Amino acid sequence: MTPAETLTLAAYFFVLIVLAIYGWHRYYLVYLYMSNRDKEPKQGPPLDPLPVVTIQLPLYNEMYVADRLIAAVCAIDYPRELFEIQVLDDSTDETRSIADLAVRRFAAQGIDIKYIHREDRTGYKAGALEAGLKVARGEFVGIFDADFIPTSDFLTRLIPHFREPKVGMVQARWGHINQDYSLLTKIQAILLDGHFILEHGGRNRGGRFFNFNGTAGVWRRTAIDEAGGWQHDTLTEDLDLSYRAQLAGWQFVFVPGLIAPAEVPVEMNAFKSQQHRWAKGSIQTCRKLLPRILKSDLPFGVKAEAFFHLTANFNYILMCLLSILMFPSMVIRYNMGWYEMILIDVPLFFAATFSFCNFYMVCQRELHKDWVARLKYVPFLMSVGIGLSVNNTRAVFEALFNKQSEFNRTPKYHIEGDSDEWVGKKYRQSVAVQPLVELALGLYFTWTVFYALANGIYATVPFLVLFQVGFLYTGLLSIVQQYASSAVGLGSQKLEVRS
DSSP: OOHHHHHHHHHHHHHHHHHHHHHHHHHHHHHHHHHTGGGOOOOOOOOSSOOOEEEEEEESSOTTTHHHHHHHHHTOOSOGGGEEEEEEEOOOSTHHHHHHHHHHHHHTTTOOEEEEEOSSOTTHHHHHHHHHHTTOOOSEEEEOOTTBOOOTTHHHHHGGGGGSTTEEEEEEEEOOTTTTSOHHHHHHHHHHHHIIIIIIHHHHHTTOOOOOOSSSEEEEHHHHHHTTOOOOSSSOHHHHHHHHHHHTTOEEEEEEEEEEOBOOOOSHHHHHHHHHHHHHHHHHHHHHHHHHHHHSOOOHHHHHHHHHHHHGGGHHHHHHHHHHHHHHHHHHHHHHHHHHHHHHHHHHHHHHHHHHHHHHHHHHHHHOTTHHHHGGGHHHHHHHHHHTHHHHHHHHHHHHTTOOOOOOOOOOOOOOSTTOOOTTOSOOOOOOSHHHHHHHHHHHHHHHHHHHHHTTOGGGHHHHHHHHHHHHHHHHHHHHHHTHHHHHTTTSSOOOOOO
């Protein structure tokens, strides 16, 4: 082999090995979850006396869902004299009047609800929460994003978990009111289920750190204060505060049986924007807190899990490298004796991919009686994860090079059923160069699939198709949905991008 060929193969197998290690970590999360079933938190009796609770509703340009959120929170079953609601509205559009009218309507019914508007969005969501906390009267503080519809028993089922004085935060599981709207929403619902059931469930049961998800949870106010309060030097203020609080000795509880329904994004560009923010913020938090975690006197298992959790998004860089290296490495090893080399890379691919399949299979089996029927979505989950690698690699590099950006909230359109429409509504995300890069990679893998078929390299074809479909799907759907309004006459017809 030439030096260039040797370097190419070395880089290729290095990337595969690292991805395989993170793939095996998924088995470990499943192990933590399954081996600690007896440690699932149990709800005790109500606290006596009941504490004062403040619910904070941070809003920014949420005209379609603001009223629905406020109405749902006002319907929460809790003694009115112990219940305060803060609508923290940083909006610059019609949301201001919608939220203000809703607050006035429910205040007239005797509910302690306040409308707080900031002209200066310093700190974005974290800044709004911080500002509200300064005037909040609650001993405990709940938070809901605009797309959530909490059930009336939310507080009565969560507050009893604070009986232990070192419990600083209790997190409910997200539900998905529009998961059957399209293939994209179904994929997101399964991905989120895996995150909550096995990641949160495994970490919490196994005594590892896990994070507040920014919404659908309740904090002990003392825990927020002792951890340093809401800080806005990362885009994931929830992840940042979570690790700081647990480093300070506070315990977290995940309650999988309490579901807080919410919308998932129906638009690919909104989904990408959300994933970009989460990926960038997690790497910012990694840079900020991982050295402190590793230097602490925490048990090795806690440190190791925190390392895998906070560094996971670096894998997107490796996925992009793998995408570029896959074709030349396939050509090189085919010319030098492909059948010997496949004994190495196919097992590595399986280590990374089958662990993914097993992870979501276990998750769906835990949640649904028809879990076998749901396994048909697993290949699409893998493809979409691959297709997001360009989007999230950009986020990782922005975090590494300290590129500052706004907190771009995910647009919500009040989509609850098949008849609901989003085309033609405000807050649409714009398409830039990125979808063209994804399309180019999709065409690149289309050629690679043809090459593998033409040369009888059949064992790699399923893996190549995952990459091909992932990049074509994310790239094409971004472009199609961006220009959907003009194509269908400002939303007069249903956008036919469903599966």
